Amino acid sequence: MGLLWKRLIIFLVFVIAVLQVIHMILLSRLESKRSERQKRTKNNIFNEDVIAVSDYKDEDIESDRKAMHEMVKHTTVLDSSGEYHIINFFSRAQSLGPRNHVRQDISLVTQTSVSQIYNLDLLSNRWHGLASVTVFALFQDIPLAIEMILLLRRCYPSIRRNTSFHLVYPLSIPKPAIGATTLSPRLSISIITKEENCDRMQSLLKMIESNAVNYGHLGIAYPNNLLRNVARRNALTDYVFVVDIDxxxxxxxxxxxxxxxxxxxxxxxxxxxxxxxxxxxxxxxxxxxxxxxxxxxxxxxxxxxxxxxxxxxxxxxxxxxxxxxxxxxxxxxxxxxxxxxxxxxxxxxxxxxxxxxxxxxxxxxxxxxxxxxxxxxxxxxxxxxxxxxxxxxxxxxxxxxxxxxxxxxxxxxxxxxxxxxxxxxxxxxxxxxxxxxxxxxxxxxxxxxxx
Structure with missing residues (x-):
């Protein structure tokens, strides 16, 4: 009887050992598949971004540029004070699609002058969800604002995919002060959206900052709360995170x-x-x-x-x-x-x-x-x-x-x-x-x- 129990115990120990080995093998295979899947996902994301940059072709940029200029020509929406033009979805995030239904999601909401829009590149690296951004520009700076949005969309597929831009600009045109400039004349609009400029995008955008102050708009008040509200109203998600652009x-x-x-x-x-x-x-x-x-x-x-x-x-x-x-x-x-x-x-x-x-x-x-x-x-x-x-x-x-x-x-x-x-x-x-x-x-x- 004792010998039988000993054999049974040895058999059970053997079975347990075999099961542990099988368990370890299965875990190893599972981890290997998970790692491979993660690696494949990262590669796919990288490849998608590389492809996405080249997919935003010159003809696409020209089409978007023309559409934005047409919006400026035909906009009739004013704020409650009657002092500012508003263009909702001046440039629309691709992931939103054509419908304006509210999603169970969260959007980052922010506002910026033309001089501070360069902050979006770092912001988009950290925020991986939808974003709603209102850009404030004087009328004479709208063409440059358009080119900067196009540049960000070309160089950052994540911005093109997730970020919607809205535009607010004043009806009145400020009288230029002696020796004053709104934006840097060194920046050539005609070349800003070329693909090779993605490598030096920071220096291009920072040129603008050097000659423009966020609140110094030559007599035109910066309507920060209006800009926040425009971005919020166009954030098509249940939750929002309102932050400053910097x-x-x-x-x-x-x-x-x-x-x-x-x-x-x-x-x-x-x-x-x-x-x-x-x-x-x-x-x-x-x-x-x-x-x-x-x-x-x-x-x-x-x-x-x-x-x-x-x-x-x-x-x-x-x-x-x-x-x-x-x-x-x-x-x-x-x-x-x-x-x-x-x-x-x-x-x-x-x-x-x-x-x-x-x-x-x-x-x-x-x-x-x-x-x-x-x-x-x-x-x-x-x-x-x-x-x-x-x-x-x-x-x-x-x-x-x-x-x-x-x-x-x-x-x-x-x-x-x-x-x-x-x-x-x-x-x-x-x-x-x-x-x-x-x-x-x-x-x-x-x-x-x-x-």
Missing amino acids: LVPNDGLYEQFIEFAKQNKLFTEDRKKEKVVYVVPAYEVNTLASVDIDEKLETIEQLIPKDKSQLLRQIELMNARPFYIELCWKCQKYTDYENWQKHKSQKMDILFEVLWRDPWEPFYISVNTVPYYDERFRQYGFNRISQVCELHMSGYKFSVLNKAFVIHKGFKTADSFHKEKDLELERNRILFRQFKTQLKDKYPESSRRCY
């Missing part, structure tokens, strides 16, 4: 939020009705020892942390710090950066909630049904905080995400602003006082106030 999200933020949204069923009708926005902490990185305009984009991108561990390392080295810490710390401090930096997580989730306090103006992800921006705010000051203030008054909660962040390229300092900034700030401060009074009438049942 901010860069952490790598993978799009994919991480989509996973978070699916796990928490944020795309269901009940969850979309909840009054909550998802705060994304903002930082700024020192880029003074940056690169010349002719150096490659990868060199610039290496300065921008890709994930939270890299960001924390940059903070230790004093190369990164919370956004606006030098100029308006109280505008950002309620994000509670110290608490956020202490926590490490494997997957995206809500870390904590923050009660809004004046003058906090966080960047956040939200459903695309939150209150729009007040378009009376133009130029510098109170344009974002007025909208966040209304979120607070109307009952929204502010939930801070644990892994998400955005980076501003360069430290914000007092000397980085245009000379009219203080006058604009004072004008908008007076408007903001009026705006807060109007919110009391708009939300009479709310016990919250913007102070």
Whole structure:
């Protein structure tokens, strides 16, 4: 009897060993197939992008150029003030197709002057989803704006695939000041979209920045909130992430939020009705020892942390710090950066909630049904905080995400602003006082106030 049990035990041990070997072989094959599939996917993406560049042929560019010029000739849509022309879908993302139906997805929403549009190349490298971008241009600069959009679409298949451009330009034409120019005359429009210029796109686009200031439009007010609203209204997704053009999200933020949204069923009708926005902490990185305009984009991108561990390392080295810490710390401090930096997580989730306090103006992800921006705010000051203030008054909660962040390229300092900034700030401060009074009438049942 004992001998029989011994033989049975040996047999079972043998069977278990064989099963373990089979299991290891199957796992090895599965991993091999997965690696091959990933490699094939990466190669396909690379090949698609290479093919896509060559697929955007000269005749396609000419067709798109002609279509955009025709839109400018025939546009009749004005903003509520009657001072600005609006062209929705000046250039449409290919992945949207012809239909304007809203998707269970998230769009990055931003706005830019012609001088700052070069920021889209790095932004598109980090954001892998849909984007809705409003471009502001003076009438005489529209031909150059068109060429820049065409260049970005040619050199970046991801931009052509995922980014829709909209155009806003003023009815009035500013009187040129003595010796003033709006954009650099060194840039030749006739050659900008040639394929070989993709290698030196940064230097071409940065030529424009050197002779143009984002808010300095020779007497024409920069309508930042109008631009944000135009981009938001044309974002055909349930959720939006409104950021400034010179901010860069952490790598993978799009994919991480989509996973978070699916796990928490944020795309269901009940969850979309909840009054909550998802705060994304903002930082700024020192880029003074940056690169010349002719150096490659990868060199610039290496300065921008890709994930939270890299960001924390940059903070230790004093190369990164919370956004606006030098100029308006109280505008950002309620994000509670110290608490956020202490926590490490494997997957995206809500870390904590923050009660809004004046003058906090966080960047956040939200459903695309939150209150729009007040378009009376133009130029510098109170344009974002007025909208966040209304979120607070109307009952929204502010939930801070644990892994998400955005980076501003360069430290914000007092000397980085245009000379009219203080006058604009004072004008908008007076408007903001009026705006807060109007919110009391708009939300009479709310016990919250913007102070």
